[in-house]
Amino acid sequence: MAVSVQPVFERPKVLKTTATHYCAGCHHGIVHRLVAEAIDHFGVQDRTIGIGSVGCSVLLYEYFDIDVVEAPHGRAPAVGTGVKRVHPDSVVFTYQGDGDLAAIGTAEIIHAANRGELMTVIFLNNTTYGMTGGQMAPTTLPGQVTTTSPYGRDVKVEGYPIRMAELIAMLGGTGFSARVAVDTPQRVLEAGKTIRKAFGMQIEKQGFAFVEVLGACPTNWGMSALEANARVSGEMMGYFPLGVYKDITVSA
């Protein structure tokens, strides 16, 4: 009986064969792969345009074999708006961190969602500013120690972590908003489906599509990769519940 070898899991086509600059155990890498798989799934590499943001994922274009514009910090949704209006048939996604999207980029993300820009937003929430060395983010958990909340986030002074998926779901132009995580194989699978859905919404012109991904930043959390991975369900999910917050393709 002849035996052949069949691939079960391989690198998505759209991902270049380049080692990333991410730290060991950083979830950015997983989310990159899921985005790449979604692009492969729809066969739209040729018309996909990525909008990079400023954060650890700023080097996006080193990893994805697609056209990319690098946006100033927080402005990816505005840059994406400009790109999409010139090429309405392209597939535009932004890839943003929590500092980028939920702090400096608050106005841009809210208004892009409200306008119903036909784009997909991948939002990696790791409760800190990874790239700049672990400062407090709008999503930093109460009490969490960061380099700019050395005594722990004090909600009386610094407010509560912002729940972006819920906020975005409230806006008129939003077609889809969900929160996922990538800390277990099962959740990675779910997250992949959700991201694929968010690309599909755009392709079918169903409004603004937003996916918040809870992600680990072992380096700035001062944890090992495994500890950091465990924190995602251990600490983050309590405050940031997973789920779909809006989906206009599903009737309530």
Added chain:
Amino acid sequence: MAVSVQPVFERPKVLKTTATHYCAGCHHGIVHRLVAEAIDHFGVQDRTIGIGSVGCSVLLYEYFDIDVVEAPHGRAPAVGTGVKRVHPDSVVFTYQGDGDLAAIGTAEIIHAANRGELMTVIFLNNTTYGMTGGQMAPTTLPGQVTTTSPYGRDVKVEGYPIRMAELIAMLGGTGFSARVAVDTPQRVLEAGKTIRKAFGMQIEKQGFAFVEVLGACPTNWGMSALEANARVSGEMMGYFPLGVYKDITVSA
């Protein structure tokens, strides 16, 4: 039987005796008076600091006999944050229009609310940029003709009007959020109470307090004062329902 004359309605003390530059029938004037009455009510003129915004109400300091800082367009909540942190016992309010607060100032208002800055925000929503001549605002109603939506606001391109009172109510630091109108004597009375409440919340350190006031802009709506006044309930309230959206002093 001797007869004495008793005042029933007089100018609030904190309002200077200066004619305003507002157009005939503009609701800014009413809201100014209600704010002045709230300050008088609490007897806090001496420690109140107004933060002016950029819009028709930019000349605030000409009308209120209180200390005022003029903020750049949209940034009143940030300026107020700076002021309040230096004088924690002062009573700080911002007075902003819909262009100022819901467009360029989106990030600042959301984060001030989220931080629970102890300030009162008076937000006059007149569905247009009054000062600059009637351009589309984030709160412009679907189909509404403005100088930059000459064919009517097209929700497909420009999105839906943003409901700020509801959005602000979602944020952790918000103590109070409500929407009122000033188009009838009864509603003026209600609005006055609500504004007073919002000042009271600050004085009692109960979080960020937000009052959205639906207001008429006869000039840029191209209407007479009476027509404009009628539009508030006729067209605006359908999209912007009056009500209290959050009040942490009341248990649900």
Added chain:
Amino acid sequence: MNNRLFVKGNEAVAMGAIEAGCRYYFGYPITPQNDIPEYMSREMPKVGGFFLQAESEVAAINMVLGAGAAGGRVMTSSSGPGISLKAEGMSFMAGSEVPAVIVNMQRPGPGLGGIDASQADYFQAVKGAGHGGYRLIVLAPWSVQELYDLGMLAFDLADRYRTPVMILGDAMLGQMKEALIPHSYHRPADLPEKDWVVCGKGRRNHANVVKSLMLKDGELEAHNWHLHAKYDLIKQRETRCATDNLDGAELLVTAFGCAARIARTAIDMARGEGMKVGMIRPVTVFPFPSEVYLQATARTPKVLCIELNNGQMVEDVRLSVDRQADVRFYGRPGGTGSLPTPEELLEQIRKHYKD
């Protein structure tokens, strides 16, 4: 109307832009340039173009960045505070070499300041609003006609050099109306292909990336030298300047934009009084027409620079003439009720003519 239209300056620059194929406009209202977005919102749909009022100037300039990176001819406009807010975006566009046109209808500052004519943003436009030592090509129209003409030229310059171009107008030029003779845009045959734009990589065998972060050893430095070589090329090729009656002049008067406009009348009055006054009016303020000043002052070593500010272009004039000329300055910073009159400038010309 013998093919002359009667047009407001703000609308003229928008008309020129659309004629030159501008099909994307992103902006945010601010006095004194609101006619531009208003015109665009009305006219863009008619030519299949696209108008969007952004949530802020910051968003607007970044939409412009996106549309420019995507290959569209795109424009924004603002004034004072709004231009300041675009500083970061302009620096990004210069850094990532994205062509676009930015109109600044100057108003007086600092801060909210006022809404009348001013030229107080010369330094900002010419020396560097944003960080990183980039340059914008800066065009300085002085009439409704020139707003229209330069409104076309700006797009060609932007595309040719892959650079943001600023049109530096002011409240006077934007708000005034006068005759305009419209004409058709002709695309220069030698404009480079936009093979660098993002549009989906299609069948290209490489992806296009528009970016300004450069972290590899030596990469950023090489890029900056490249940009500055480009600026040198622009200086050689694109300097524009209008002059008159330089021969035999005893005094050179120089000004740009609205100040030149007012000075024009004052100079005519002075000539009426028999004074020999030459006029130099830079049409590009970056690149600055240094050579013109150098040559003119070799013969007439006295220059009066007039500006609606406290002295900005005069530095470039001084740097141009270096060791030769006596450069004087007359300026007022603008504001309500503070526009100089031709009579006032005539007085200055008389004074500086004499001593």
Added chain:
Amino acid sequence: MNNRLFVKGNEAVAMGAIEAGCRYYFGYPITPQNDIPEYMSREMPKVGGFFLQAESEVAAINMVLGAGAAGGRVMTSSSGPGISLKAEGMSFMAGSEVPAVIVNMQRPGPGLGGIDASQADYFQAVKGAGHGGYRLIVLAPWSVQELYDLGMLAFDLADRYRTPVMILGDAMLGQMKEALIPHSYHRPADLPEKDWVVCGKGRRNHANVVKSLMLKDGELEAHNWHLHAKYDLIKQRETRCATDNLDGAELLVTAFGCAARIARTAIDMARGEGMKVGMIRPVTVFPFPSEVYLQATARTPKVLCIELNNGQMVEDVRLSVDRQADVRFYGRPGGTGSLPTPEELLEQIRKHYKD
């Protein structure tokens, strides 16, 4: 440690600020100055001060505006893109005369650029990031000690002149560590009362208003003349410059900040080779020490200006010396792997010394 501390530049400026009574800090992270907000977040609570990480640089500068208007000694810091975003706010603060201290630890641009040392924001700092032709006092430290010392002085200057003051550092100064001798702050006895601040009108018989909009006839113009008179006073009183070995020099080398630091070693090497090289190092770049150059070049009419950019301060040097000197330039724009070395600058000194 014989009372010398071993301190990082970024921390030194924050230490100086706190010592000088700075009690409010609002900022947003950006490399290479993150140690400043981090230090402030740690230390402010210990002295009863207040630290807040703003949602953006735009918000931060406006919080600074508010706190400054309320009478607090307040500071923010950023770099490159973040400073650009503060342009509008800085213009407002200049216009409404709000004192505060803004630190720019320069990184190279344009756009995202890089995170190494650069001086490409000289024009932005000195000529006008924002609109409206205002000026900032701009201090240019060159050592950890000077970051600390000027970090104190900045607050006094800000309060004395009711103006925002910028400390123009760079990634090299911010990231390096060296010895620092701390000392106590002494408040100048003649600092004016802050009777103009907003704090609730209390029993004052007038309300205080901090604003920049001026729409009454002539009001804005008068205000601008007032501001410019203030700038002239600052020029007279606050110009600071370090010089050495100007007597008998055959070549003057001039530089500020990190470039001066590298040049320092190159000059020492050149002197070791017997060259007579003088050094001029502006400590304030606005006001610019024009007089120093004017006098020095009267005797030594050859200047080599060295900058970590493509030529910015050199314009002010040229404007200072006007008709006398031969001003040369050597610059590199910065970026990873692109910091000039003393050896490289020595080569330049040799070259310009000779011809």
Added chain:
Amino acid sequence: MSDNVFMAGYGGQGILVIGNLLACGAILEGHNASYFPAYGPEKRGGSAMCTVIVADSEIGSPVIGRPRVALLLNQIAMDKYFSQIKPGGICLYNSSLVDHLPSQRDDLCLIAMPANEMAYEIGNPRLVNMLMLGAYAEKTGAVRLASLKAGLELILPERNKRFIPANVEALDRGAAFVRDSVAAAC
């Protein structure tokens, strides 16, 4: 032909419309012309003012220190601009709203026109501006009435075109006032 004019009054009086119209009419006739408004942050209330220059040569400055002619529609405008009119020039003012001249000037041709009353007479109080402009055209000859009438078509927004006949009438009435009035004979 060449002239320069200040026009000033309340925001609602239609000053900017007649400034526009004058410049437009002059351009229609083949002259050069510029129109330059002073405008407030409030397009409402407040005051309105503009400068119009008509010339056959190229127009330099659209602003001028001392106009040859001023059309002053209320007391505030009168108080502000009367003294600036060039000696030998013309001051045409709305005597319905101007109750006194700020100073005595013998070097001007003064024309007092009760424009509000006249406007009521022709049944439209909003046409004060056109009455004044008609008078100006008649008095100075800087532009023909016919050109102004033609200009209305270009200047008025679509929704106001139905008022063209009324505007034309007002222009004519203004012109007639100057022709017939002794006061305007200077």
Added chain:
Amino acid sequence: MSDNVFMAGYGGQGILVIGNLLACGAILEGHNASYFPAYGPEKRGGSAMCTVIVADSEIGSPVIGRPRVALLLNQIAMDKYFSQIKPGGICLYNSSLVDHLPSQRDDLCLIAMPANEMAYEIGNPRLVNMLMLGAYAEKTGAVRLASLKAGLELILPERNKRFIPANVEALDRGAAFVRDSVAAAC
């Protein structure tokens, strides 16, 4: 005393810590010293490098084109900086991770130190950096070991102070290596 040194290796090898420590130790001794890191946007992975200058006069440039000494902790660092070392200078490298020199240089004192192996020996693989610094101090005399040990107290973050004894041991071991090794005798 005066010296200038490049130190380079992986991000995780503690390069910046020993750069800091050297400068701090020198300052404790009363010298002047500067420490200047090259740092990436990623504080993670990648490579780390710093320059330390020690002098008794005032320190000018904290950067230098050609260092007298280089401490190179891996192959990448070796490939990048070996050629820059000043003739007559010293190259102290981690032979555990450097398998070849990029070129032949006879003008240097080359000291190959199997630092990873040595670190395993003393039971803590993270102390490669201290071993190298100890060797540097011993070899050059630029700073006393005692000053470095004193500096540890000031340099290490609170949570790492418990490792001071191990660090001290590593410094000593590094110094001993140089004293005892024939390879270091140049």
Added chain:
Amino acid sequence: MKKIVIDEEFCKGCGLCAEACPKKLLSVGKKLNKQGYPLVEISDEDQDKCVSCALCARVCPDVAIRVYRQKKAQ
């Protein structure tokens, strides 16, 4: 007695007060103030009919109306 006093410097003739008055006592007249705004008016007769309810004052954007009530002294 005048129950309501209209401040002519402040009134802009918007007519909101007239709309609000339950007794319909107010109307915008022809008289202009210094700013050129027509003024709202009430006749002496109507002053008598006024019930001092202050609804007019409450909706006036320009705080141009003061309202008084006659009170019997005890």
Added chain:
Amino acid sequence: MKKIVIDEEFCKGCGLCAEACPKKLLSVGKKLNKQGYPLVEISDEDQDKCVSCALCARVCPDVAIRVYRQKKAQ
């Protein structure tokens, strides 16, 4: 046959795969790659035990694992 292939250039030794493997076949070893990261390892023996479930690959942030399955040809 190798059911999983670990790419040494990509692996950073984070150990997430090891944690995810239901068979506990993977572990982070001492060998460093060029970037200085320790590599995850699987013994040849364990390769045989591998069920090609790809859970390891799915959680690998560095896409350092490829997974194959033996299939009978029909």
